Amino acid sequence: MTVALINASPKVKGSSSGILLNDLKECLGNKVDVEEICLRTSKITAEIIEKLKKADTWVVAFPLYVDSLPSHLLACLKQLEKMTWKKPNLNIYGIANCGFYEGNQAEPALNVLKNWCAKAGCAYKGSLGIGGGGAIAVSGNMSGKNSLRANIYKAMKKFADRIVKKEGEANKYATVAFPRFIYKIAAQNSWRKMIKANGGKTKDLNKRLDVELTDTSVNKRIVYEQ
Amino acid sequence: MKLIVTDIEDFDFKIEGEHKVINPQGNIKHCIGCFGCWAKTPGECVIHDGYERTSLDMGLCDEMIIVSECYYGTVSPFVKAAQDRAISYVQGDFIIKNGEMHHKHRYPNTIKLSAHFYGEDITEDEKKTAKDIIEGNAENFHGEFNGVYFYKSKDELKGLKL
Numbered sequence: 001m002t003v004a005l006i007n008a009s010p011k012v013k014g015s016s017s018g019i020l021l022n023d024l025k026e027c028l029g030n031k032v033d034v035e036e037i038c039l040r041t042s043k044i045t046a047e048i049i050e051k052l053k054k055a056d057t058w059v060v061a062f063p064l065y066v067d068s069l070p071s072h073l074l075a076c077l078k079q080l081e082k083m084t085w086k087k088p089n090l091n092i093y094g095i096a097n098c099g100f101y102e103g104n105q106a107e108p109a110l111n112v113l114k115n116w117c118a119k120a121g122c123a124y125k126g127s128l129g130i131g132g133g134g135a136i137a138v139s140g141n142m143s144g145k146n147s148l149r150a151n152i153y154k155a156m157k158k159f160a161d162r163i164v165k166k167e168g169e170a171n172k173y174a175t176v177a178f179p180r181f182i183y184k185i186a187a188q189n190s191w192r193k194m195i196k197a198n199g200g201k202t203k204d205l206n207k208r209l210d211v212e213l214t215d216t217s218v219n220k221r222i223v224y225e226q
Numbered sequence: 227m228k229l230i231v232t233d234i235e236d237f238d239f240k241i242e243g244e245h246k247v248i249n250p251q252g253n254i255k256h257c258i259g260c261f262g263c264w265a266k267t268p269g270e271c272v273i274h275d276g277y278e279r280t281s282l283d284m285g286l287c288d289e290m291i292i293v294s295e296c297y298y299g300t301v302s303p304f305v306k307a308a309q310d311r312a313i314s315y316v317q318g319d320f321i322i323k324n325g326e327m328h329h330k331h332r333y334p335n336t337i338k339l340s341a342h343f344y345g346e347d348i349t350e351d352e353k354k355t356a357k358d359i360i361e362g363n364a365e366n367f368h369g370e371f372n373g374v375y376f377y378k379s380k381d382e383l384k385g386l387k388l
Contacts, residue, residue, distance in 0.1 A: 118349065208269065
């Protein structure tokens with residue numbers, strides 16, 4: 001059995017989707033063969049197709065963007081929907097990671113993947129919706145078992161078992177192993193560090209571009225149709 | 227101001243009042259998840275391809291209308307790219323609202339958000355997903371959900387008054 005682990009984050013490195021797929025790969029162990037694939041752009045290349053052809057199960061991992069899938073992944077799914085080389089009864093699982101603490105905020109996005117399966121003739125087998133994506137991204141060097149991903153890792157182990165057995169189940173949700181208020185504070189601190197590292201000030205974080213519009217040089221750049 | 231975001235290149239619908247249309251004009255780049263629009267140039271996407279200030283358009287509008295092909299219960303890649311590139315309409319900081327985490331508002335306006343989806347074979351599941359997603363968008367924009375509508379083809383949209 002070959003499982004394609006598809007990282008659909010647009011990030012070149014350090015994506016939460018990649019970290020979660022590494023955890024899944026560890027949980028799958030040597031029970032299956034794995035093909036690792038990155039979908040970072042809107043085009044499915046011949047090389048990606050060759051890898052996908054080998055797999056009888058795909059796991060699509062993606063970040064939640066504006067309650068849905070990233071735009072490039074939607075473009076890729078459209079191309080894949082019509083491709084006839086897909087194995088019959090191809091099993092599809094998803095992993096969605098949200099910047100929000102609650103993993104279940106990814107449910108509508110996972111339903112998009114489910115709806116794609118119905119159109120593409122694939123078997124949707126359920127997904128994991130993961131909360132606390134921002135913390136996952138900074139935990140890549142830690143082992144999933146004992147780190148702030150511990151709860152997620154537990155869910156991932158069960159998820160891996162289902163994949164190996166080709167079992168379907170309702171979507172499951174998990175989040176990072178610390179309280180929501182700490183996640184909220186940590187996020188606030190990280191934005192403040194980032195803006196300062198980029199040469200800005202904390203107050204810039206809530207900058208409004210419409211206030212700039214009183215500056216006529218900026219106004220010239222904004223042209224509205226009547 | 228009404229803000230219309232659509233994937234229709236030759237968009238010529240009747241729109242009452244002041245408005246702006248965002249539609250495909252050359253290739254739109256997709257979001258690369260860098261968070262630059264929150265922590266480098268707040269409010270503006272770092273990719274300069276003509277779509278970097280969509281979040282400002284959102285900040286200036288009182289109504290946002292999406293007209294898009296339905297992709298499995300969500301918007302098309304063009305509309306989605308425009309949305310993804312405009313996440314700085316809100317700030318990176320979180321707030322808790324109705325027991326759920328959301329991003330803090332950047333602009334003081336309240337957007338009435340509606341969507342018109344077209345496509346040959348939009349299923350009932352897709353319609354439900356589309357409604358959930360647009361409702362979720364309205365919640366995350368601190369706006370008001372103003373309905374989702376479905377059409378069997380682009381032609382059926384003709385006569386639509388926005």
